[in-house]
Amino acid sequence: MTQARVETGTMLLDGPVGSMEVIVDAPADPLRGIAVVAHPQPLLGGSASHKIPHLLSRAMRDEGWLVARPNFRGVGASQGTHDGGVGEADDVVAVVEWLRSMHPGMPLALVGFSFGAFVQSRVARRLADLGEPARHVVLAGLPAGEVEGQRRYEPEGGLSGVLIVHGENDDRVALGALLDWARPLSQPIMVVPGADHFFTGRLPVLRSLVLSHLART
Numbered sequence: 001m002t003q004a005r006v007e008t009g010t011m012l013l014d015g016p017v018g019s020m021e022v023i024v025d026a027p028a029d030p031l032r033g034i035a036v037v038a039h040p041q042p043l044l045g046g047s048a049s050h051k052i053p054h055l056l057s058r059a060m061r062d063e064g065w066l067v068a069r070p071n072f073r074g075v076g077a078s079q080g081t082h083d084g085g086v087g088e089a090d091d092v093v094a095v096v097e098w099l100r101s102m103h104p105g106m107p108l109a110l111v112g113f114s115f116g117a118f119v120q121s122r123v124a125r126r127l128a129d130l131g132e133p134a135r136h137v138v139l140a141g142l143p144a145g146e147v148e149g150q151r152r153y154e155p156e157g158g159l160s161g162v163l164i165v166h167g168e169n170d171d172r173v174a175l176g177a178l179l180d181w182a183r184p185l186s187q188p189i190m191v192v193p194g195a196d197h198f199f200t201g202r203l204p205v206l207r208s209l210v211l212s213h214l215a216r217t
Contacts, residue, residue, distance in 0.1 A: 006066060006102065013070075013098055016090045018079030023048050023069040025061035032064030033107035033135070033214075034099040036092055036123075038116025040141075042075045042082055052113045052140070052198065052206075059207050060214065065109065068095050072119075085115065085153075089122040096127070107135040109214055114172070114197070117142040117164075118153050125156035137162040138210050141197050143173045144181035157185040163213040164188070165206060167195030 008026045012019045037060070039053045040046030048054075048069035057067040072088045073080030080087065096108065108127075112120030117139035124137045142164055143153040148171075166178055168191050175191065182189055190209060195202040 008061075012077060013095065015078070015080075015094050017073065017087065019077060020079075020091055020094070021048070021071040021075075021077035022095060023057070023071075025057045025067040025069070027061045027064045027066060030064065031066055031103065031106065033066070033109055034103050035060055035065045035067045035109035035111060036095050036099070036120075037067055037069045038088075038092060038110075038112035038119050039069065039072065039075075040114035040116055042072050042115070046115060047071055047075050050113070052203070053116065055203060055207060056111055056113070056210055059211060060109070060111070063211060063214065065214070066099065066103065068099060070095050085119050085122060088119045089126065092119060092123045093126060096123070109136040109138070110134045111136075111138040111210065112140070112142075114141040114143060118155050121155040121157075121159070124159050124162065128159060133161070135161065136214050136216070138165070138213055139163070140165045140199070140206060140210075141170065141173060142166065142178060145174075145177035147177075148172050155181065157181070157187055162187075163190060163209065165190045165192060165209055167191075167197055167199055167202070168193050169195060170197040172197040 037057045048071045071078040110120045199206045
């Protein structure tokens with residue numbers, strides 16, 4: 001099958017509730033895999049252009065991954081309204097299907113930061129239940145329990161091939177709350193000492209951890 005060539009840039013895809021704005025970072029050949037990187041909370045100004053999704057997407061591109069960063073509903077040129085992670089997971093699945101239609105059989109990576117990590121946990125569970133799991137899942141700054149703004153999150157757990165990275169001094173999502181979620185699941189957490197929610201001063205560490213995880217077969 002001839003594989004479609006996707007260039008770096010911004011495009012509009014048809015999504016479940018209308019157009020989705022997607023930023024694509026396309027690598028030079030050869031292609032190593034396909035990936036979706038999800039951004040932080042839109043209600044707090046998060047978008048696909050946020051520094052952490054941008055950093056991770058470019059780092060993955062440089063390692064040979066074709067990376068798509070969708071703007072969630074109501075962000076940028078994406079249609080729809082914020083749906084608390086439910087509809088956003090539907091949108092990410094649509095992006096996954098688009099990538100897989102162009103590159104069937106390629107390894108899939110799901111990467112998310114903050115609210116995007118919560119969304120990716122739902123996407124990873126759905127794909128696993130369909131028998132089409134992602135090869136790699138990375139969840140950074142994953143919200144669990146009650147977080148700032150009286151929002152409450154219950155991420156999906158019990159997933160294989162997942163790396164969860166959290167800052168020791170995260171003031172948005174307390175490490176203790178994440179550990180309370182992880183404990184009954186026996187889910188390991190990679191803690192970055194001294195890091196806050198945005199991994200200020202520790203972004204090279206986060207980048208290294210993500211790329212190391214993606215390098216695993």
